[in-house]
Amino acid sequence: MNQTDFSSRSPRKNFETAYKVAYHQLFKDPDLNKHDAQWSPPIWVLSLGAGLAPFAVTLVAPAIPAMAIDLNADSNIAQLVLTTLLLSIAVGQLVAGPLSDRFGRKSLFLGGAIAYCVAGFGAVLSNTIEGIIFFRVIQGFGAAAAVAMSRSIVVDFYGRDRAAGVMSTIIAMMAIIPIFGTSLGGILTDLVGWHGSFFMLAITGLVLAIFVGTQIQETHQPEHVFTFKDALMGYRELLSTDRFLASALTTAFQTAVFFAMMGFIAYSFERMNISAKEFGLWMATTSVGYVIGNLANKRFLKRYQIELITLIGALVSLAGLFLMGFWHINAPYSPMSLAAPMLLVGLSNGVIIANTIVMSTSAVPRLKGSATGLVGAMQMCAGGISGTVAIWLGADQDTNVGILILVVISFCSLMSAWWSSRLQQSQ
Numbered sequence: 040m041n042q043t044d045f046s047s048r049s050p051r052k053n054f055e056t057a058y059k060v061a062y063h064q065l066f067k068d069p070d071l072n073k074h075d076a077q078w079s080p081p082i083w084v085l086s087l088g089a090g091l092a093p094f095a096v097t098l099v100a101p102a103i104p105a106m107a108i109d110l111n112a113d114s115n116i117a118q119l120v121l122t123t124l125l126l127s128i129a130v131g132q133l134v135a136g137p138l139s140d141r142f143g144r145k146s147l148f149l150g151g152a153i154a155y156c157v158a159g160f161g162a163v164l165s166n167t168i169e170g171i172i173f174f175r176v177i178q179g180f181g182a183a184a185a186v187a188m189s190r191s192i193v194v195d196f197y198g199r200d201r202a203a204g205v206m207s208t209i210i211a212m213m214a215i216i217p218i219f220g221t222s223l224g225g226i227l228t229d230l231v232g233w234h235g236s237f238f239m240l241a242i243t244g245l246v247l248a249i250f251v252g253t254q255i256q257e258t259h260q261p262e263h264v265f266t267f268k269d270a271l272m273g274y275r276e277l278l279s280t281d282r283f284l285a286s287a288l289t290t291a292f293q294t295a296v297f298f299a300m301m302g303f304i305a306y307s308f309e310r311m312n313i314s315a316k317e318f319g320l321w322m323a324t325t326s327v328g329y330v331i332g333n334l335a336n337k338r339f340l341k342r343y344q345i346e347l348i349t350l351i352g353a354l355v356s357l358a359g360l361f362l363m364g365f366w367h368i369n370a371p372y373s374p375m376s377l378a379a380p381m382l383l384v385g386l387s388n389g390v391i392i393a394n395t396i397v398m399s400t401s402a403v404p405r406l407k408g409s410a411t412g413l414v415g416a417m418q419m420c421a422g423g424i425s426g427t428v429a430i431w432l433g434a435d436q437d438t439n440v441g442i443l444i445l446v447v448i449s450f451c452s453l454m455s456a457w458w459s460s461r462l463q464q465s466q
Contacts, residue, residue, distance in 0.1 A: 136412020
């Protein structure tokens with residue numbers, strides 16, 4: 040693919056000086072000659088980068104009850120191991136997106152992988168819950184850079200028309216990571232304790248750093264002096280753009296469904312006397328549904344509008360959670376009452392998230408990097424808050440409370456998807 044294919048504009052003829060430029064000029068498409076003409080981004084490397092965040096959640100989630108016992112921490116404190124990770128990913132993406140517009144994608148990608156690796160080893164060596172939480176914050180910043188850069192590289196290289204399909208491929212491949220993450224996390228917890236999960240995260244970051252350094256080339260060559268005032272102006276414009284806001288809220292709420300569920304579901308299975316290893320296997324149904332949803336989405340995009348697909352996906356998610364509530368009330372000690380509906384939730388997430396990410400990041404073309412960071416931050420912030428609120432309201436003690444919370448969040452996702460569809464119809 041040549042330069043014209045993915046930039047969709049001819050190179051700029053007149054370059055700005057090396058001094059600060061006007062805000063409306065700051066995000067114009069740059070000259071992308073920094074990579075080889077025959078190079079294309081390795082999809083599996085982007086998938087691994089995009090998967091760092093969910094892997095850091097799913098691998099550790101089965102270990103949280105054991106960690107709480109070993110470190111004498113109550114469930115609310117132990118939940119911070121997930122919550123602080125998600126919030127640091129949210130803040131990190133707000134910073135990583137604009138920084139990549141200034142310094143390029145590769146350096147941020149590589150730095151994120153290294154930070155993720157170092158934080159993993161730090162958590163392994165920690166013997167207090169406070170130490171683990173500290174290193175999880177660093178790990179979250181590393182994951183934020185990797186996730187944001189994976190998405191930005193896709194939009195840089197392929198443009199809006201092809202990015203949704205490519206993003207579905209990446210997310211389908213990425214979903215394999217949490218499939219193994221939940222299962223592997225449970226196995227490691229049973230075999231070597233909670234330390235094993237953090238050691239595996241460190242090794243994953245190390246592998247990614249090696250391949251980012253050797254396989255990824257730059258897709259964005261910045262030309263301008265950048266300030267965070269410019270970033271704030273960009274965020275303000277994005278948040279005042281209805282098309283961005285509707286899509287970003289949909290993906291944020293749908294992500295919150297997953298992370299809220301991850302926050303309390305381990306305790307639900309524990310009350311069924313399900314071991315950590317078995318829990319990982321049951322939780323894998325969500326990721327299996329996620330893979331199926333993304334693969335199906337690629338086919339749907341050839342026949343239907345992206346907004347319609349997203350709306351139907353949100354309906355399926357809500358229906359799956361109603362099924363979970365009804366089934367669990369009638370069979371409270373059956374793991375299938377949770378696992379089967381989780382398959383539907385995963386399937387709907389696979390349809391929704393790739394589409395809404397592309398729609399939101401394409402809403403204002405010159406702000407692609409900032410939009411990637413902002414929508415990612417909204418996802419992680421929604422996930423972190425929803426998981427904490429679910430535990431605070433007692434979802435770790437009563438599964439029905441958790442399911443009700445999931446239904447409310449999923450309904451909000453449906454309303455946002457409906458808004459996005461209405462905006463498309465009004466054009």
